[in-house]
Amino acid sequence: MADTPQIVLDERLKKEGIGARLIKRPELGAIAGVVLVTLFFLITADGAMFTLSGIMNFMTPAAQLGILAIGAAMLMIGGEFDLSIGSMVAFAGLIFGACTVTLGLPLILAIPLTLAVAAGIGAVNGAIVLKTGLPSFIVTLAFLFILRGASLVGLKLASGGSTQLRGVRDAVEGDWLAPFFSGDALGPIFAWLAQAGIVETFNNGAPKVPGIPVEILWFILLALIATYVLLRTPQGNWIFASGGDRNAASNSGVPVRSVKISLFMFAAICGALVAIITVMDSGSTDARRGFMKEFEAIIAAVIGGCLLTGGYGSAIGAFFGAIIFGMVTIGLTYTNFDQDWFQVFLGGMLLIAVLFNNYIRKRVTGER
Amino acid sequence: MDQETKFHHGAPAADAKPIIEMRDIEKHFGNIIALAGVSFDVRPGECHCLLGDNGAGKSTFIKTMSGVHKPTKGTITIDGKPMDFSSPRDAMEAGIATVFQDLAMIPLMSVTRNFFMGREPVIGSGPFKRMDIQTMNEAAVEEMRKMGINLRGPDQAVGTLSGGERQTVAIARAVYFGARVLILDEPTSALGVRQTSNVLATIDRVRKQGVGVVFISHNVRHALAVGDRFTVLNRGKTLGTATRGEITPEELQDMMAGGQEMAQLEGSLEGTV
Numbered sequence: 001m002a003d004t005p006q007i008v009l010d011e012r013l014k015k016e017g018i019g020a021r022l023i024k025r026p027e028l029g030a031i032a033g034v035v036l037v038t039l040f041f042l043i044t045a046d047g048a049m050f051t052l053s054g055i056m057n058f059m060t061p062a063a064q065l066g067i068l069a070i071g072a073a074m075l076m077i078g079g080e081f082d083l084s085i086g087s088m089v090a091f092a093g094l095i096f097g098a099c100t101v102t103l104g105l106p107l108i109l110a111i112p113l114t115l116a117v118a119a120g121i122g123a124v125n126g127a128i129v130l131k132t133g134l135p136s137f138i139v140t141l142a143f144l145f146i147l148r149g150a151s152l153v154g155l156k157l158a159s160g161g162s163t164q165l166r167g168v169r170d171a172v173e174g175d176w177l178a179p180f181f182s183g184d185a186l187g188p189i190f191a192w193l194a195q196a197g198i199v200e201t202f203n204n205g206a207p208k209v210p211g212i213p214v215e216i217l218w219f220i221l222l223a224l225i226a227t228y229v230l231l232r233t234p235q236g237n238w239i240f241a242s243g244g245d246r247n248a249a250s251n252s253g254v255p256v257r258s259v260k261i262s263l264f265m266f267a268a269i270c271g272a273l274v275a276i277i278t279v280m281d282s283g284s285t286d287a288r289r290g291f292m293k294e295f296e297a298i299i300a301a302v303i304g305g306c307l308l309t310g311g312y313g314s315a316i317g318a319f320f321g322a323i324i325f326g327m328v329t330i331g332l333t334y335t336n337f338d339q340d341w342f343q344v345f346l347g348g349m350l351l352i353a354v355l356f357n358n359y360i361r362k363r364v365t366g367e368r
Numbered sequence: 369m370d371q372e373t374k375f376h377h378g379a380p381a382a383d384a385k386p387i388i389e390m391r392d393i394e395k396h397f398g399n400i401i402a403l404a405g406v407s408f409d410v411r412p413g414e415c416h417c418l419l420g421d422n423g424a425g426k427s428t429f430i431k432t433m434s435g436v437h438k439p440t441k442g443t444i445t446i447d448g449k450p451m452d453f454s455s456p457r458d459a460m461e462a463g464i465a466t467v468f469q470d471l472a473m474i475p476l477m478s479v480t481r482n483f484f485m486g487r488e489p490v491i492g493s494g495p496f497k498r499m500d501i502q503t504m505n506e507a508a509v510e511e512m513r514k515m516g517i518n519l520r521g522p523d524q525a526v527g528t529l530s531g532g533e534r535q536t537v538a539i540a541r542a543v544y545f546g547a548r549v550l551i552l553d554e555p556t557s558a559l560g561v562r563q564t565s566n567v568l569a570t571i572d573r574v575r576k577q578g579v580g581v582v583f584i585s586h587n588v589r590h591a592l593a594v595g596d597r598f599t600v601l602n603r604g605k606t607l608g609t610a611t612r613g614e615i616t617p618e619e620l621q622d623m624m625a626g627g628q629e630m631a632q633l634e635g636s637l638e639g640t641v
Contacts, residue, residue, distance in 0.1 A: 228498075232498045232499055232501070233497070233498050233499060234488035234490060234499055236499075237477075237481050237484070237485060237488055237499065238486070240474070240476075240477055240481065241474055241477065241481075241485050241486070244474035244475070244476050244477055245473075245474045247470065247472075248470065248471070248472040248473060248474055248485075249472075249474070249485065249486070251468070251470075251472040252472050252485040252486040252487075253457075253485075253486030253487060254485060254486045307476075311474065311476045311477070312476045361476070364476060364525045364527060364528075
């Protein structure tokens with residue numbers, strides 16, 4: 001390009017090395033974490049963990065958490081929290097179960113209805129936070145209990161006294177939309193790979209891994225879309241701006257209110273998507289679904305580089321944060337360690353991530 | 369060159385028509401009269417300083433000019449046509465841009481992202497509509513270079529800039545988006561000596577491009593260093609407008625403080641104020 005502005009170097013600016021540039025990327029910590037955890041399990045765990053079926057084994061829970069984590073991360077970058085997304089999984093599961101089993105609706109109606117109810121609740125959350133100016137922490141904490149309780153009561157009504165609603169699998173059997181939300185995708189490719197001898201097979205010639213669980217594809221797709229929105233669209237800029245400084249953003253013409261409400265809706269929809277996928281996989285829904293997931297999702301987002309104060313973070317970071325989670329939960333079963341180390345690990349990881357993020361924020365803003 | 373003329377390199381045409389003219393503006397908040405008849409105008413390419421002590425009504429006045437408040441009485445004309453701002457957006461569309469003290473900058477975001485915040489240029493269509501990052505980066509670096517600031521890169525975070533540089537980003541942004549009148553609210557109040565001179569130099573650059581600058585300050589020396597005309601506000605009224613060379617710093621200082629007491633106080637402090 002001929003007219004690229006010439007940058008004259010200031011003698012007091014030290015040249016930045018690659019290391020210094022990399023450390024400013026919000027997702028760096030999470031990627032480093034994935035590398036460390038992988039090394040740890042390569043040394044300690046049974047070799048089966050890193051076979052194709054082993055990878056699918058830990059990626060499935062990682063994906064279920066990761067979809068929530070991406071919603072939580074976007075909302076955190078926009079400067080708000082949602083502690084109700086875990087309960088939202090249970091509540092959306094109830095709505096979805098009621099639609100398919102009790103009302104017998106086809107998926108083409110049941111899925112949009114479930115997502116719409118979730119989005120509506122997300123919008124209510126957001127509207128209350130924005131209207132009152134109360135911290136989103138406390139408003140969504142209220143919804144954590146409201147939705148969990150409503151799920152219990154609703155399940156008892158829908159199932160006639162039980163806290164579990166069964167029969168979802170029968171209800172959705174044969175629905176043309178079902179393959180997009182349950183089971184394994186890309187089956188034919190894996191069958192072909194098995195025939196060609198590229199992937200491991202059972203004795204009868206069927207591949208050991210019949211396909212990629214759909215939630216993994218949803219997880220990757222959402223991470224890519226969220227990253228694109230954040231880094232390449234005006235809306236992404238508005239999200240960073242709304243989270244960074246609400247006043248400055250709205251003085252510059254950013255529609256802060258609609259940005260934040262949309263993010264609350266998106267987080268709730270992520271919860272509902274996880275509900276639909278997991279309910280269809282297990283064939284039933286219960287009131288404990290998504291229990292404590294809101295915290296795990298926020299932890300994954302923080303490991304992924306999101307600041308608790310908003311305005312900084314990345315969706316790719318949350319993606320890797322969730323993978324770390326999946327690897328550790330499942331990975332410990334491949335080792336001789338007691339599985340309950342998981343919680344210790346979780347707390348430790350969170351602490352390290354927060355300290356690291358705090359240091360990064362100071363570097364980025366040039367604070368001393 | 370002494371301080372007083374250091375940043376004054378241009379002589380705007382004295383007969384140019386004002387861009388914005390405010391006549392006998394009054395603003396009442398309930399039973400409080402914040403402005404009791406203020407007249408003020410800005411011509412292209414001049415720096416018109418609005419001076420006044422705390423509580424003189426400077427903030428209320430610039431908020432009226434930038435469309436935040438509606439005047440209770442008085443008229444605002446732009447290019448000779450009467451205008452009625454009902455929101456800051458109206459004023460912005462008419463080319464009146466305000467750089468408030470908080471600058472509307474987000475430290476964690478890059479200079480480019482701050483520069484275009486809320487007004488991002490897009491390319492593509494439909495779902496593929498995206499920010500034109502390359503144009504944005506080039507424009508931000510180029511505009512900052514014109515103002516004498518060499519960025520490390522367009523992705524440099526605003527938090528790493530000094531106070532004066534941030535002020536300059538905010539000014540450059542307003543000018544880039546077509547400001548004809550630029551209102552600067554105390555741009556030098558929190559800055560050190562060197563930073564202040566950078567900002568004053570920026571004001572001079574912007575003025576040369578034909579933008580009318582309204583420089584609000586309570587520092588007479590900063591105002592005299594760059595201003596073409598000076599209007600003093602005291603207790604919600606204008607005490608008159610003076611042009612450059614007609615007035616001494618001491619006279620301005622006295623007018624701002626309301627005359628008498630200041631002269632006495634200054635005597636007891638042996639001229640250090």
